[in-house]
Amino acid sequence: RFSATMVLLDSDGFLTQLTRMLEKSREKGVVYVTMKRYAGPEAKKGGAVDPADCRCLVRAVLGNGKVSTMIAAKDHRRFMKSYANIMKVSLDSLKKKERRRAEKKKAGVA
Amino acid sequence: PLQPRCRSNPRPPLPAIGRSLTPPQSPDRVYIDDWEKFYDESEKLYVEHPAHTRYTLKYRHTDGKIILKVTNDRVCLQFVTDQATDMKRIEKLNNLFFTYMCGQDPHDAEAETADGAVSKGDRPVSQEEAGSGKKRRGKR
Numbered sequence: 475r476f477s478a479t480m481v482l483l484d485s486d487g488f489l490t491q492l493t494r495m496l497e498k499s500r501e502k503g504v505v506y507v508t509m510k511r512y513a514g515p516e517a518k519k520g521g522a523v524d525p526a527d528c529r530c531l532v533r534a535v536l537g538n539g540k541v542s543t544m545i546a547a548k549d550h551r552r553f554m555k556s557y558a559n560i561m562k563v564s565l566d567s568l569k570k571k572e573r574r575r576a577e578k579k580k581a582g583v584a
Numbered sequence: 585p586l587q588p589r590c591r592s593n594p595r596p597p598l599p600a601i602g603r604s605l606t607p608p609q610s611p612d613r614v615y616i617d618d619w620e621k622f623y624d625e626s627e628k629l630y631v632e633h634p635a636h637t638r639y640t641l642k643y644r645h646t647d648g649k650i651i652l653k654v655t656n657d658r659v660c661l662q663f664v665t666d667q668a669t670d671m672k673r674i675e676k677l678n679n680l681f682f683t684y685m686c687g688q689d690p691h692d693a694e695a696e697t698a699d700g701a702v703s704k705g706d707r708p709v710s711q712e713e714a715g716s717g718k719k720r721r722g723k724r
Binding site: 500501503505508511524525526546557568569571 | 634635637638639640641642643644645646647648649650665666667668669670671674675678679681682683684685686687688
């Protein structure tokens with residue numbers, strides 16, 4: 475379903491695809507999200523880095539499927555919030571505070 | 585013809601900006617147990633080599649584990665967790681890197697929002713804030 479060649483999307487499109495990837499990988503598969511700075515074409519060649527040209531490259535990979543987006547400083551707060559929400563909802567197979575509950579129960583009984 | 589990179593053919597060292605990183609004492613990939621240490625070392629690594637450092641998050645739902653990796657292809661820092669309580673910490677690290685990689689300095693940005701939050705604000709302006717002397721928009 476996801477394209478094997480890299481698809482560069484706008485931030486909303488990327489977040490949608492990321493959500494789909496996370497849903498698809500619930501039974502099987504691994505999702506990788508990578509972030510790196512992109513400093514602009516001049517900086518690539520070895521020139522000075524202009525903060526205004528900087529973008530945050532974000533890439534999400536599931537199997538062969540790859541999607542990416544570039545975040546500029548002006549939308550980064552909005553993107554950060556949406557991304558955090560998606561992660562909070564999707565990354566839910568982590569262990570909750572089981573130990574504390576077991577300790578409290580023991581304390582209650584004793 | 586590209587030779588594969590390995591121990592006998594390592595990547596060339598990166599030009600250091602300012603103080604150089606101390607080389608890792610242990611083998612190349614390091615799993616760090618302490619979150620604070622991982623956070624600090626990751627930030628240091630990025631500040632040292634902002635053009636080469638990348639931050640990766642690996643999530644396999646069936647395992648219930650998140651593996652974080654911050655590397656510049658010479659030094660590699662990793663952190664593993666299966667605890668839901670670490671989600672907030674990971675969020676903080678995500679935000680740190682987003683801000684850095686968009687060209688802003690998270691420490692400056694924090695100072696800005698601390699001031700800006702009082703004057704702008706989504707909440708309706710209360711009596712106390714109205715009298716505070718900061719710039720207000722809209723009606724009294």
